[in-house]
Amino acid sequence: MAVKDRGGSPLESGAQAITGQLGKTIQRLRKAYNLSLSDLAEQSGVAKSIISQIERNETNPTLATVWRLSQALDMTVERVLASSDDAPFVEKLTRADTPxxxxxxxxxxxxxxGWIKTVEWLxxxxxxxxxxxxxxxxxxxxxxxxxxxxxxxxxEVDVxxxxxxxxxxxxxxYRCDRRHIIRNRGSVPVHAFMVCLLKAAVLD
Structure with missing residues (x-):
């Protein structure tokens, strides 16, 4: 991510300036997604040792490395680089983006x-x-x-x-590990909110 001057030498000041917050941002997002260093390494293709160094601000990652990490964390490079260490995790979907x-x-x-990363259990x-x-x-x-x-x-819910x-x-x-049917028997449209817990240990 270093910028080159007219003579072709890298200008590291910009990279140095963002590295301090970048490491914290990567770590914050990784923990928000409940990913271990090994998980993020596997998903991004970036070595676990390199990710650890980035989080500890011990290295200046290349743009390619930041891109791979941002892809694994479902964030654009721009948002990863722009995030401050205390910024909340915010992800917005438009109506057109919502499946x-x-x-x-x-x-x-x-x-x-719901969040695609929780689809297997929530x-x-x-x-x-x-x-x-x-x-x-x-x-x-x-x-x-x-x-x-x-x-x-x-x-009407039929379980x-x-x-x-x-x-x-x-x-x-209701238990939804068996056939279940939801019906609108009325004469007006119905609006509802549905949550499905696919691993509800309380019923095991």
Whole structure:
């Protein structure tokens, strides 16, 4: 990341100026993602010893190294370099960037607002169901639990034949390691918030 002057020699001042905060930023993001040095090394292709030196501000990494680390941490190079050591982790997705699932009948939509890095154990969605809409899901892994909070309207939740009606402001929690169906039997659209815990040890 060094800049060259007209004579071709590197000007290290800019690199030196950012290294102090860069090491702290890399370490902060790594810990925020709950990654060990070995994990980040494996995901980025940067040697564990080099990452350790960067975090301790003992080396000036090349731009290529910063790029590989930023890719592994789901951040742009610019944001990694611009981050201060005490800045909070902030990631913004626009409506267009937010992936969406649609039920087979086309009447239910789940915007995936959860973090991709937690998808194997924690998923959460912004759920909309048009009148007559039905979301029919197979069971997830054993012990999984789903929490559904209705923001407006009312939904019917059918878990292996046990049916519960959930109205505005109410929350229902249920085992989702078996077939479960969410229906909008009303005449108005329904808005809800859904969280799925795929490894709910409390039920094991």
């Amino acid at each position: 969406m699932l649609v039920s087979e009948d086309g009447l239910c939509r789940l915007s995936i607002i 998923q959460y969605y912004d759920f909309h169901a048009e009148p007559g809409g039905e979301l029919d899901s197979d069971g997830h892994q054993r012990g999984s639990v789903e929490c559904l909070t209705v923001i407006s309207g009312a939904l 292996a034949g046990t049916v519960e009606t959930v109205k505005e402001g109410e929350t229902v929690r």
